[in-house]
Amino acid sequence: MLELFERSLPLLKSAVLMTVFLGLTSFVLGSALGLIVALCRISNARALRGLAFAYVSIFRGTPLLVQILLIYFGLPRYGITLDPVPAALLALTLFSAAYLSENFRSGISAVDKGQWEAAASTGMSYVKTMSRIILPQGLRIAIPSVGSRLIALIKDTSLASTITVVELTRVADQVGASTFRYMEMFLMVGLIYWVINQLLTIAQTILESRVSRRYV
16 A cells, blocks of 8 residues: 555645645635624624525535536536636535525524624624624634534545546545555545545634633
């Protein structure tokens, strides 16, 4: 297995970078979009709540693989053609935003209602109350679930291989096909995924402990 690892190392290096790029970039973009969707879900405007609910329902209720294939193979039918990496990034972002919006919404909803009342009693506007009081607390509460979503998203990037994005799973399949050593390649790639996610888990634990100390 060591010989196979050394042989495929150049491909694995670029594949790891692509996997991390897809995972982190879609997480950042998905977090921004997810926060907007979460705020729409708790809005007083019925239309915004309805649109946000429909978005979450669609992207949580359908498989990510189907979404990737629809974006890559379906959009060209309407004159929108995306290369494999942008198509995968778009699908991962839209998919993760649906889940992250629920993580953020639950965190915001967990903030004591007395915080809203206290802010209102001082004459603070909705925007100031949300940005200065509610969101900082809600996001802190949501850290564990948001961290878990990032770890899941790193694993979900493997589906990008279906549209020829050269990430870890794609490399394992290519090298396995050329050497007929699928078992060893997928074991190595599985180990790499595990290492990446363990590093993210450690980072999440450190972040949680530091944020918790601030509020003690």
